[in-house]
Each structure stands twice: as C-alpha cells, then as structure tokens.
Amino acid sequence: MTIRSRIVGTGSYLPERIVSNAELTKTVDTSDEWIIERSGIRQRHIAADDETTADIAYQSALRALEASGVGIADIDMIVLATATPDNTFPSTATKVQAMLGMEHGAAFDVQAVCSGFIYALAVADNFIKVGQAERVMVIGAETFSRILDWQDRTTCVLFGDGGGAVVLEKSEEGDGIFSTHLHSDGRHGNLLYVDGGPSTTQTVGHLRMSGREVFRHAVVNLAAVVDETLAANNFQRSDIDWLVPHQANLRILSGTARKLGLSEDQVVITVDRHANTSAASIPLALDEAVRDGRIQKGQLVLLEAMGGGFTWGAALVRW
Ligand code: ACO
Numbered sequence: 333m334t335i336r337s338r339i340v341g342t343g344s345y346l347p348e349r350i351v352s353n354a355e356l357t358k359t360v361d362t363s364d365e366w367i368i369e370r371s372g373i374r375q376r377h378i379a380a381d382d383e384t385t386a387d388i389a390y391q392s393a394l395r396a397l398e399a400s401g402v403g404i405a406d407i408d409m410i411v412l413a414t415a416t417p418d419n420t421f422p423s424t425a426t427k428v429q430a431m432l433g434m435e436h437g438a439a440f441d442v443q444a445v446c447s448g449f450i451y452a453l454a455v456a457d458n459f460i461k462v463g464q465a466e467r468v469m470v471i472g473a474e475t476f477s478r479i480l481d482w483q484d485r486t487t488c489v490l491f492g493d494g495g496g497a498v499v500l501e502k503s504e505e506g507d508g509i510f511s512t513h514l515h516s517d518g519r520h521g522n523l524l525y526v527d528g529g530p531s532t533t534q535t536v537g538h539l540r541m542s543g544r545e546v547f548r549h550a551v552v553n554l555a556a557v558v559d560e561t562l563a564a565n566n567f568q569r570s571d572i573d574w575l576v577p578h579q580a581n582l583r584i585l586s587g588t589a590r591k592l593g594l595s596e597d598q599v600v601i602t603v604d605r606h607a608n609t610s611a612a613s614i615p616l617a618l619d620e621a622v623r624d625g626r627i628q629k630g631q632l633v634l635l636e637a638m639g640g641g642f643t644w645g646a647a648l649v650r651w
Contacts, residue, residue, distance in 0.1 A: 335461055337501065344395065345392045351376055379477060384607060411455050413421070413444065413452040424441055425441050425471075447638060469472075470499075479538055486541070487540070496651065511645075516644070523541070634649075635649065
C-alpha cells in the first residue's frame with residue numbers, strides 16, 4: 333500500500349481584537365463599501381501588543397494536538413510557515429517547540445509568504461513519505477499587522493493576524509495527501525514584497541504591493557496549478573468536494589470557483605472575517621470547516637495558494 337500522510341487534527345487561533353472596516357475609516361482614507369466591494373473583507377483580527385507570531389502558532393498547535401489526540405512526545409517535527417517571524421533568528425518554529433515542551437526532533441521555518449502553508453505541508457508530507465518522520469506538526473502563523481504601512485490604504489485594509497495548524501500522520505489506508513505541487517517565479521518579486529530586511533536596510537520594512545498585477549497573476553497561476561494537481565491524480569474538476577483556498581480576496585476566490593465549476597458553497601470562505609492572514613489563512617479556513625462539520629471523511633479537498641515571490645501551489649487531500 334502507498335504510504336501517504338493524512339491530516340489527523342486541525343486547530344486555529346485568532347487574536348481577540350477585531351477591527352472592523354468602520355474602525356479603519358477613522359485613521360485611513362477608505363470606506364466600508366470600497367473594502368467590501370474590492371476585497372469582500374468586513375473585519376480582521378489584530379494581535380495584542382504583547383502577542384507574537386510564536387504565541388499565535390503555539391495556541392494553534394495546542395488546538396491541533398487536542399483535536400488529533402496525539403501527544404507532543406509523538407511529534408517528530410515542526411514545520412512553521414511565516415513571513416512575520418518573532419526574530420530574524422532563531423526560527424519561530426524552535427520557539428514554538430520550546431513552548432510546547434518538545435525537546436526532541438527538529439523544528440524549522442518555511443518562508444513562501446501566502447503560499448507558506450502549502451510549502452510547509454509539502455515539506456512535511458515528503459518527510460513522511462520518505463520515512464524520516466511519522467508525525468509532523470505543520471503551522472501557518474502571522475502577525476502581518478506588524479509589517480503593514482498603516483498610512484498606505486492600498487494595502488493596510490487587506491490583511492489580518494492569525495494562525496492555524498494541522499497534525500500530519502503517516503497513513504497506509506489510501507487516504508490523505510495525494511500530491512502537492514509547488515511553483516515559484518522570482519522575476520515578479522517586485523510586485524509584492526517587504527521593503528526592508530536584515531541584509532538590505534537592517535529594518536523590518538513594510539509590505540508593498542502592486543494589487544492589480546498580483547490579481548492578474550493570481551487568477552492565471554491558481555487555475556493552472558489546480559488543473560495540474562487534478563491531472564496528476566486523474567481527477568476531474570467535478571470530483572472536488574471542497575476548495576479551501578488562500579484567502580486573499582473574495583473576487584479571486586469566486587473567480588477560481590467559477591473556473592472550476594464549483595458552487596460558492598463548496599468554497600470555504602473566511603476572508604470576510606479574517607482578511608488575508610497570509611500563511612495562516614488555509615489552516616484557519618480548514619479548521620473552521622472541519623470543526624463545523626462541512627468537511628467529512630472520504631471527501632476530496634483541494635487546497636491552493638498564491639503569494640509573494642511569486643510563489644504558488646496546491647495540495648489534493650482525501651479527507
Ligand atoms: N479605500 C478607498 N480607495 C482605495 C483604497 C482604499 N483602501 N485603496 C485604493 N483605493 C483607490 C485607488 O487609489 C484607486 O483610485 P484612483 O482610481 O483614483 O487611482 C482606486 O481605488 C482603484 O484602485 P485599484 O488598485 O485599481 O483597485 P482594484 O480594483 O485593483 O483593487 C485590490 C485593489 C483589492 C488590492 C486588488 O487589486 C486585489 O485584490 N489584488 C490582489 C491582491 C492580493 O490578492 N494580494 C494578496 C495575494 S498574495 C498574498 O496574499 C500576500
């Protein structure tokens with residue numbers, strides 16, 4: 333029997349503070365109508381001043397462990413996707429490892445911005461497939477509020493903070509992750525980037541985005557990677573039960589769903605309440621749909637994302 337990895341537990345965490353579009357209009361030259369019409373976003377969660385990406389990741393991981401019934405002693409590895417680490421080093425993953433009381437195994441960060449969770453899932457899946465790990469904690473956690481230019485209305489209204497995690501476990505039962513597909517094209521780095529860093533400006537920097545260009549590439553790249561993923565597994569678009577996309581913009585989600593011939597109620601949507609939480613958005617959405625009973629055992633679930641780099645990717649999972 334083929335060895336695969338399957339998701340045996342999900343968890344997520346959102347900071348307590350909710351900031352509505354109306355609240356943003358007090359400090360930013362924008363409107364609730366503009367934000368909803370262009371992005372579908374109504375509110376976002378923002379981390380408390382003393383709350384870091386590691387704190388958010390830790391809470392998400394605890395909930396995923398609880399849901400899976402797996403103890404920390406049985407986790408071999410932590411792979412954490414983030415573009416907003418607590419520090420340049422050590423990795424946020426090792427910080428979370430210590431918070432979880434895990435003194436064995438390995439922990440490291442993966443950086444692919446909004447595609448980070450798909451990248452981290454692919455890394456973890458492959459470690460399990462080659463037999464180097466049996467159980468891996470995969471986390472996506474971000475505090476994008478810390479890298480936003482709150483004077484720039486074209487970006488600051490679009491993002492939020494949060495985290496999500498899954499426990500991946502080796503399976504020989506035919507279920508789990510069928511395949512993962514990763515892509516990048518560094519020629520487009522200047523369309524979505526942070527204008528700072530340790531080796532350039534010695535500052536953290538702020539997020540900069542050419543929104544229209546990103547939108548155009550996202551629609552094309554996501555459609556291509558979805559088709560590639562289905563073809564690799566001999567599935568048709570009509571075989572998909574659930575699409576769990578990276579939550580950047582409702583218009584991108586609706587466009588992708590339309591292209592796939594899926595109805596909007598087959599798409600897990602959280603962007604209206606969470607905004608774009610980068611690497612956290614897929615595990616956040618997944619956790620919501622698993623916990624409320626939408627995603628059921630045996631169903632075919634497609635995860636996809638596109639982010640800065642550009643990076644993009646997809647994963648097909650039999651739940
Ligand atoms: N409030 C009010 N007006 C605004 C705001 C705002 N917050 N932001 C921009 N505007 C104005 C602009 O100044 C512009 O005015 P002008 O015509 O007078 O110059 C007008 O609105 C239209 O601006 P556009 O940028 O052309 O608006 P567009 O319809 O393209 O929507 C958006 C912008 C929402 C950013 C869209 O392009 C988009 O969603 N792009 C994709 C972004 C994305 O998905 N990013 C994440 C992917 S990867 C990752 O997750 C990191």
